[in-house]
Amino acid sequence: MGFVQDVLTSFVAIIPVTLAQSLILAFVVLGIMIPFRMLNFPDLTSEGAFPLGGCVCGVLLAAGASPLVAIMVAFAVGFAAGCCTAFIHLRFRIHTLLAGILMMTMLYSINLRIMGKSNLSVFGSPAVFDWVPFTRPGFPASKIAVAGLLALVVFLALYMFFRTEKGTAVRAVGANPDMAEAQGINVWAATIGGVGLASAFSASSGALMVQSQGFADVNMGLGILINGLAALMIGEAVVGKQTVWRQLLAPFAGAIIYYQLVSFCLAAGMPPPDLKLATGLFVLAMLALPSLKRSRGSAPAREAIRE
């Protein structure tokens, strides 16, 4: 009993810290979900856009810029990175995944160039979290308030957008690009804009993370994609994805649940190096589940395999 109690005590103690972290990282999950589910454009750019946002924010903070300006610039730079990925795919007909890999590889060098070194401490620089009243700076409550408020605003804004005439058109591009084009929708504009927006969210998440942890690192994006995917899978399993409301809620719910699960595993004594293997196996299981349900054991027919 002593072990269980210890695990629970240490888990409960870090719930607020984990919640703050997960709300910040929920924007990466959102940045993975939008291209993947709304545009049918599996995208890996977020692995590069997240540290890109972090590096840009770090450099700006070090130069004395306002933390809000730093986030807005990170958002814009992330948007540009996403637009590049979409353009590479559309113009040269390169597979979306390969376009994303190319972009995130190139972004690594760009991130290093931006910072000039592999990590940068911005500890003591002002952060948006300092502006929350009635909380002590540096404590999770202020981070939860800021990230939670941002998440709420972004969620509602996206929900409203996808119900508008323009938003419906963007979803049509993901559902059936040929049909969308035949209905007068500019597929290029919708894809570039949508993937750009997704990367902008990933980059903003990186910027928030830098302000939260007090340093920027070019390697901060390592494995963020698979974590985000795992969070998305959990979110979709819990809240579903049948409607726009549920599909948009899934990244946020998923991020919150996933990071609590991770922190529980760590509290229970799982060695941190094993975490990636566990996450990978989990994502694999979630992706494989539909196919296992359909055909008991045997691999699906070749035609059924989707890109």
Place this chain on the structure above:
Amino acid sequence: MLEIRSARKVFYKGQADEKVALDGLSLSLATGEFGIVIGSNGAGKSSMLNAISGALVLDSGKILINGADVTAMPVHKRATRLARVFQDPMRGTAASMTVAENMLLADLRSQKRTLRQGLNATRLASYRERLSILGLGLENRLDTRVHLLSGGQRQSLSLIMAVGGSPDLLLLDEHTAALDPRTAEIVMQATVRAVNALKLTTLMVTHNMQHAVDYGSRVIMLDAGRVLLEITGEEKARVTVLDLIGHFSVKTDRMLLAS
């Protein structure tokens, strides 16, 4: 009005398997005219339709819709003037979206899409009314996702989507070929009703000679990327299925001689 002026398109140019898809094809269809396009496989029917819709870029020649040159316009820009129903029911609708959302997309085909709410009460009521014409019960399934509909229902939906907003030109690409005979008849009847009621300028590709005899004001037979034969007026009224099939065999004989 549709006008095609000596359209030419060559696939795999300069290679061993070079294929002339459109060989100086010229065609004109007056406003309100219902043209039926027939021809054997590889005659250039699909290439012609793709060239009109913009999916295929011509090597040379011009395409005019209502007098406006659309030759250089991308697909999504031409969509404001023309609507198309594909042979494959899956291609004309967005499967993961609801019936109402699909109707909305078609509704906005020739308009500027705004940031106002898409589906409102007025629109839903009008969609319900338009779908009820089919008599398939689709008007009660506005919130159903389209992938749950049968092929015939999807194709009927595609048709209602295409004729809504009275396009300057309606392209029907063997739109009943993938359906069972009864459903094909329902879709065909709905097509004829809509075309007559809205006086749409229509171009329908078909392999069904009975349809070619029964409907339309003009039969256009394509062969090797050009118009081989046009039957209009009195002659169209008198033409029989056997006559049409006869024209196919003439070509087959010539093909035999040539080979």
